[in-house]
Amino acid sequence: MKNDAGGFVLRLNDERPRSRIILASSYIEELIRQGVLACLNRNKAAEALFGEDGRMNASQTRQFAEALGLISCEEANAVKTLAQVRNRFSHDWRADFTGLDIQRICERFGIINIRHSSEMDSHQVAFAKADYIGISLVEVLGNRFVWARESSPYSSMRIKHILVDPESNQRTVEWK
Helix, strand or coil: CCCCHHHHHHHHCCCCHHHHHHHHHHHHHHHHHHHHHHHCCCCHHHHHHHCCCCCCCHHHHHHHHHHHCCCCHHHHHHHHHHHHHHHHHHHCCCCCCCCHHHHHHHHCCCCEEECCHHHCCHHHHHHHHHHHHHHHHHHHHHHHHHHCCCCCHHHHCCEEEEEEECCCCEEEEEEC
């Protein structure tokens, strides 16, 4: 997969909320898989575990990336929560952000705060959290795993917290 996070984010602009989350979550999992592979010797064992047809599923790969320090605990939890939303959307055609089950999952995004969320409907807050997490992780992990190398500051930066102002579409990232 050639990483083109900018092109990917532009593509997301044409998608509906469900599709945005499904696509972002899948892309993030692929970035993590690529990040893990980049740290390993390129041999049959690495391909058998983390290659495109490897034995490790997305959850195991995420845990492995966290154990290696490639992603922070906060990032790993955000990826896991986003995957839970994606799975609900993928397996239930009726699921959307107005559903209490989706909203409860989105409440577990501990890494993000939405300014003025008390003035928003709960389904809007849930979508804003999932969407901004998705876009932020696509950009950050794309920088970390694909474009950045050890000499780049991106290789050691980890997200601690994200603050979003939906009115201005501004994101402030606190780094570890």
